Amino acid sequence: MTTLREAHDALLERALLLDAEDPLSAYRERFIGTETDLSYLDGNSLGRPLKRTAEDINTFIHSGWGGRLIRGWDEEWLELPQAIGDQLGRAVLGAAAGQTIIADSTTVVLYKLIRAALAAVKDPARTEIVLDTDNFPTDRYLVEGIAREEGLTLRWIDADPDSGVTLDQVRAAVGQATAVVLLSHVAYRSGFLADLPGITAAVHDAGALAVWDLCHSAGSVEIALDAAGVDFAAGCTYKYLNGGPGSPAFAYVNARHLPGLAQPIWGWMGRRDAFEMGPGYEPAPGIRGFLSGTPAIFGMIAMRGTLDLLEEVGMAAVREKSLRLTAYALELHDAWLAPAGVRLATPRAPEQRGSHITVDHPSFREVTAALWDKDVIPDFRAPAGIRIGLSPLSTGFAELHRGMAAVRDLLPRH
Ligand SMILES: *Cc1c(COP(=O)(O)O)cnc(C)c1O
Numbered sequence: 001m002t003t004l005r006e007a008h009d010a011l012l013e014r015a016l017l018l019d020a021e022d023p024l025s026a027y028r029e030r031f032i033g034t035e036t037d038l039s040y041l042d043g044n045s046l047g048r049p050l051k052r053t054a055e056d057i058n059t060f061i062h063s064g065w066g067g068r069l070i071r072g073w074d075e076e077w078l079e080l081p082q083a084i085g086d087q088l089g090r091a092v093l094g095a096a097a098g099q100t101i102i103a104d105s106t107t108v109v110l111y112k113l114i115r116a117a118l119a120a121v122k123d124p125a126r127t128e129i130v131l132d133t134d135n136f137p138t139d140r141y142l143v144e145g146i147a148r149e150e151g152l153t154l155r156w157i158d159a160d161p162d163s164g165v166t167l168d169q170v171r172a173a174v175g176q177a178t179a180v181v182l183l184s185h186v187a188y189r190s191g192f193l194a195d196l197p198g199i200t201a202a203v204h205d206a207g208a209l210a211v212w213d214l215c216h217s218a219g220s221v222e223i224a225l226d227a228a229g230v231d232f233a234a235g236c237t238y239k240y241l242n243g244g245p246g247s248p249a250f251a252y253v254n255a256r257h258l259p260g261l262a263q264p265i266w267g268w269m270g271r272r273d274a275f276e277m278g279p280g281y282e283p284a285p286g287i288r289g290f291l292s293g294t295p296a297i298f299g300m301i302a303m304r305g306t307l308d309l310l311e312e313v314g315m316a317a318v319r320e321k322s323l324r325l326t327a328y329a330l331e332l333h334d335a336w337l338a339p340a341g342v343r344l345a346t347p348r349a350p351e352q353r354g355s356h357i358t359v360d361h362p363s364f365r366e367v368t369a370a371l372w373d374k375d376v377i378p379d380f381r382a383p384a385g386i387r388i389g390l391s392p393l394s395t396g397f398a399e400l401h402r403g404m405a406a407v408r409d410l411l412p413r414h
Contacts, residue, residue, distance in 0.1 A: 011335060015401040018328060024313060024321050024393060031394040039403030041378040043391025044216060044356045047242035050305040060301045072297075081295045082288060084304065088250055091311040092241075093214070093233070094224035099255050101287045102300055106215060106236045106249040107138045110182075112263040112290060113232040113251055114146055117180045117209045119262050120231075126179035126208065127152050130170070134159035136188045139213055143182055152179065162345045163352065164192030170199045174206035181208055185223070186216035186354030189381055191326075191346045193221060193354045197228040204229065215239060218250070219306070220322055220355035220392060222315045225252055232257070237299065240355070240391055242306040247299030251290050258286055267292030309393060318392045322355040325390035328397055329357045329404065336408040337361075345385055356389040359407075367410045376406040 019025055028034050031048045040048060064072050081102045088102070089095030103109060114129070131143050133156055147154050157173050159165045164187040174181060181203045186193050196212060203210040212233040217223060219240030225233055233252040237243035253261065266281040268274050270291040274284075283289035310318065326346075333344055337359055346357040361367070361384060368380040378386050386407065390400065 011332060012398075012401055014331075015328070015397040018324060018397040022321060022324070022397070024317060025396065027309065027313065027393050028396050030309070034394060034396070034399075036375075037402065038375040039377065039399050039406070040395070041376070041388045041390070041400070041403045043242075043394055044220070044239055044387065044389030045379055046238055046245060047219075047240055047306070047391055048394045049242060049244065049302070050309070052305040053242070053244075053302050056301050056305060057298070060298075064301075077295065077297050080297060080300050081291060084300050084307065085250060085287065087304075087307050087311070088218075088237075088241075089225075089252070091307055092218055092223060092315060093250075093252060094222075094228075095226055095252055096255070099226075099258070099287055100250055100252045101290050102237070102248050102250050103291050103295060104249055105246075106213070106234055107142065108265070108292075109234040109249045109251045109290075110139065110211070110213065111142050111146070112265055112292075113211055113234055113253070114143065114180060114182060115264040116253070116257075116261050116290075117211055117232050118146070118150060118152075120257055121179040121209060123179075123207070126177055128155045128177045128179060129153075130155045130157065130173045130178055130181040130208075132157040132159040132165045132169075132183060134161050134164065134187060134189065135182070135184050136213065136215065139182060139184065153177075159187070162190055163187075163347045164190055164194055165199070167195050167198045167202060171202050174203055174208055176207065178203075178206050178208035180211055182211045182213070184213040184216065186221065188216055189345070189385060189387070190358055191216070191354040191356045191387075193217070193352050196223070196230070200228050200230050216354055216356070219310060220318065222319050225254070230254060237303045241303050241310075242394075243299045243303035246296075247303055248296040251287070253287055253290065258289075261289070263290050263292075265292040269293055269295065306393070313393070321392040322390060323350050323353070325392065325395060325397070325400060326350075326353050326355065326357055329388055329390065329400060332401065332404040333357070333359055336404065337411070340408070340411045342411070355392060356387050358385045358387050360384045361386075361411065363410075363412050367407065370410050371403075371406055374406055376403045378403065378407075
């Protein structure tokens with residue numbers, strides 16, 4: 001019979017083996033702070049910075065901002081939203097050039113995209129927006145506000161909080177009254193990975209348009225927006241793309257929708273020939289028309305390192321490591337947490353998992369506070385969940401082992 005001690009050591013040995021066999025392990029050292037014993041399990045909320053990013057920002061301050069001053073706009077910065085958008089499209093989104101732009105926050109970008117999608121639906125009989133009860137709060141609030149502005153009806157899909165919105169649920173919700181469907185690709189709480197190609201096709205079969213929120217999938221799972229025929233998508237760059245706190249969001253608009261498409265925030269940066277400063281708004285052609293105000297250059301400089309890295313490594317390898325990390329997290333959960341009364345709130349099937357798992361226990365609000373004091377950093381999501389976020393390029397298996405051992409040790413004993 002194996003003792004508890006031996007079982008524990010076997011799990012540690014597995015972590016060491018998984019680290020040794022991990023083809024991406026060397027990339028972990030390129031991130032600031034990974035040489036310490038801190039266990040960071042929240043890269044799905046705020047990614048760690050690359051060491052290179054410190055240099056990139058320093059160079060930008062001294063040579064770019066400090067050296068080129070206002071000339072920087074003409075020389076480089078005005079083009080960055082599209083240049084970095086194209087790189088993101090190529091490296092992460094499966095999007096050909098000219099369809100992705102960096103701008104605003106996810107909340108504002110989603111607002112612009114949903115309103116643009118509604119404007120693109122020409123049929124006045126389509127008066128419903130479909131969304132789900134478990135989507136991220138900002139997504140739900142936005143659609144509530146837009147429905148009020150536009151006099152539209154909300155059709156809610158009742159999502160299972162331990163998994164997420166299924167293809168069958170979408171098929172049942174859409175019809176001749178549907179204008180737009182808004183869903184998250186990876187559920188922020190459960191980590192459920194939705195069937196993006198299948199659902200997009202079902203939305204199109206119903207004659208409606210699909211808007212996808214990619215906040216928890218961009219940089220962690222493979223995405224093929226063009227191949228799936230997605231209409232619109234948005235996401236943040238401070239999670240798996242490591243752009244830093246408050247770095248700007250991205251917007252994707254499928255090229256077939258771009259001609260003549262209208263977005264609702266008419267600013268000078270999205271106008272044809274912004275510096276003409278002429279009378280009247282006329283959108284810039286293409287994806288540039290989705291800009292509104294002055295782009296946030298700092299965050300774009302900061303995300304370049306990760307985009308270069310993702311392009312070098314390839315999303316297939318990133319996804320493979322992510323699946324190994326979540327599988328090992330499930331193993332630790334089953335060995336240590338489930339016997340102590342913890343409940344898994346994430347699907348077990350690999351094809352339904354994003355890059356984090358969520359575990360529930362009534363003590364977890366207090367446990368999370370104690371974990372943070374010990375330099376073990378997951379996050380807490382009400383009512384009782386700890387989210388264990390596994391950022392494929394920067395999270396190690398021994399780091400994950402350390403963090404989940406700390407969760408186990410803080411669980412109340414009966
Ligand atoms: C993190 C997240 C957001 C954040 O929106 P911001 O405007 O950047 O605050 C939106 N939607 C989802 C699904 C998220 O996970």
